[in-house]
Amino acid sequence: MFQFEQARLGHPGQAVFENLTLHIARGEQVALLGPSGSGKSTLLAALREQQADSVAWCPQSADLVPMLSVFHNIYMGALDRQHSLTNLRNLIWPTRAQKHAIGELADSLGLTDKLFTSVDRLSGGQAQRVALGRAIYSQRQVLLADEPVSSVDEHHGLTLLQQLLGRHDTAVVALHDRSLALQCCSRVIGLRDGIIALDAPCQSLTLADLDALYQ
Ligand SMILES: Nc1ncnc2c1ncn2[C@@H]1O[C@H](COP(=O)(O)OP(=O)(O)OP(=O)(O)O)[C@@H](O)[C@H]1O
Numbered sequence: 004m005f006q007f008e009q010a011r012l013g014h015p016g017q018a019v020f021e022n023l024t025l026h027i028a029r030g031e032q033v034a035l036l037g038p039s040g041s042g043k044s045t046l047l048a049a050l051r052e053q054q055a056d057s058v059a060w061c062p063q064s065a066d067l068v069p070m071l072s073v074f075h076n077i078y079m080g081a082l083d084r085q086h087s088l089t090n091l092r093n094l095i096w097p098t099r100a101q102k103h104a105i106g107e108l109a110d111s112l113g114l115t116d117k118l119f120t121s122v123d124r125l126s127g128g129q130a131q132r133v134a135l136g137r138a139i140y141s142q143r144q145v146l147l148a149d150e151p152v153s154s155v156d157e158h159h160g161l162t163l164l165q166q167l168l169g170r171h172d173t174a175v176v177a178l179h180d181r182s183l184a185l186q187c188c189s190r191v192i193g194l195r196d197g198i199i200a201l202d203a204p205c206q207s208l209t210l211a212d213l214d215a216l217y218q
Pocket residue numbers: 014015017019037038039040041042043044045046
């Protein structure tokens with residue numbers, strides 16, 4: 004599904020990975036861990052470039068349109084599935100079917116009663132749920148998400164991450180919460196100093212193994 008062979012990844016004037024070899028197969032649910040600045044977002048962006056058409060993208064900055072409602076921001080996940088005139092009509096006069104489908108999704112994300120609230124009137128955690136809804140509504144096979152539940156409390160973070168992963172057969176998710184990674188994913192890739200310092204199935208790992216990445 005994703006493949007890098009001795010790749011050089013980074014930003015103009017700054018390589019983050021000099022020699023990256025990595026394979027991710029369809030069906031894997033991968034947690035990307037590592038200290039701040041270790042390259043998680045850089046790697047996610049490079050993965051996205053490899054499969055742009057099949058990726059549900061959930062960036063760290065939710066990139067929502069603040070003055071538009073929860074409904075409209077979630078709907079934007081599906082803009083490229085329909086004709087632009089249909090989109091225009093749905094954005095101005097949503098059909099009952101669209102309101103029902105997006106309303107159910109918003110309910111499942113804990114956004115009941117917020118469907119037509121503008122995003123600039125939501126809390127950080129609620130806005131993050133809207134970004135998850137937009138990613139889910141895009142109905143792509145592969146999820147790439149950068150800290151998707153970082154603004155949500157621990158209990159809801161687990162439920163939301165499970166829900167998000169349950170809707171995608173393949174996923175790569177950057178996380179800071181090591182315990183969430185072990186509970187929800189099948190494989191951990193740990194980044195440090197521009198290399199893959201750890202790559203193992205979750206079932207073979209403990210929290211103490213993951214601590215070593217941050218020391
Ligand atoms: N647009 C950019 N231009 C130049 N360098 C960048 C850019 N974005 C990130 N970097 C650098 O690339 C390196 C990796 O950053 P990246 O954002 O991928 O790390 P991260 O592991 O996602 O960090 P965090 O956990 O803080 O989000 C860092 O040294 C960072 O300074």
